Amino acid sequence: MTEHIQLHDKRFKKFISKEEIDAVNKRLGEQITKDYNGNEVVFVIVLKGSVLFATDVIRHVNLHCTLEFIRAESYGAEMHSSGKVKVAHYTGIDIRGKHVIVLEDIVDTGLTIKEILAHLETMQPASLKIATLFLKPEVCKGTVETHYVGFEISPLFIVGYGLDYNEIGRNLADVYILDNE
Numbered sequence: 304m305t306e307h308i309q310l311h312d313k314r315f316k317k318f319i320s321k322e323e324i325d326a327v328n329k330r331l332g333e334q335i336t337k338d339y340n341g342n343e344v345v346f347v348i349v350l351k352g353s354v355l356f357a358t359d360v361i362r363h364v365n366l367h368c369t370l371e372f373i374r375a376e377s378y379g380a381e382m383h384s385s386g387k388v389k390v391a392h393y394t395g396i397d398i399r400g401k402h403v404i405v406l407e408d409i410v411d412t413g414l415t416i417k418e419i420l421a422h423l424e425t426m427q428p429a430s431l432k433i434a435t436l437f438l439k440p441e442v443c444k445g446t447v448e449t450h451y452v453g454f455e456i457s458p459l460f461i462v463g464y465g466l467d468y469n470e471i472g473r474n475l476a477d478v479y480i481l482d483n484e
């Protein structure tokens with residue numbers, strides 16, 4: 304596994320391995336299976352960053368489930384949240400009376416997920432929970448409740464496994480952190 308990579312003008316170093324991510328996906332998928340106890344679930348996948356996480360975690364879910372996709376943009380080309388979140392979906396999402404789990408790549412300030420929840424709540428699902436692969440607890444400071452969390456991390460910028468730096472790096476199997484040395 305490569306220890307350092309260069310994306311645009313920034314250098315990143317290896318932070319979390321593919322194997323650690325696999326183990327976490329298994330843990331989360333099995334926990335969801337247990338908690339929903341045979342009930343059908345709608346997974347709402349937040350584009351673009353959550354795609355790799357979603358496709359891996361749902362393979363560990365032993366329930367009937369359907370998939371919906373939603374788009375939320377906050378960062379643009381920057382490494383910090385712009386504070387403005389746009390939510391969009393391209394197809395009609397039918398979640399009324401259904402159990403919904405939003406699959407998010409990372410919760411940083413929590414603004415994006417809050418905006419997504421507000422949007423989905425208007426559609427009156429039976430229940431609405433969040434599964435996020437990464438959480439920066441020092442940044443979001445409990446502003447939003449996250450029900451399934453893969454890794455709690457420090458407030459640094461990471462890339463790989465779906466997460467980008469100005470649109471590149473999403474295909475990396477491992478996760479890398481900004482190298483400030």
Ligand code: 5GP
Binds near residue numbers: 384410416459466
């Ligand atoms: P929030 O609204 O919680 O501040 O930010 C959520 C969104 O910002 C995530 O869905 C993700 O697209 C982006 N984001 C937050 N932290 C990081 C990070 O460390 N790396 C990358 N690549 N994107 C991040």
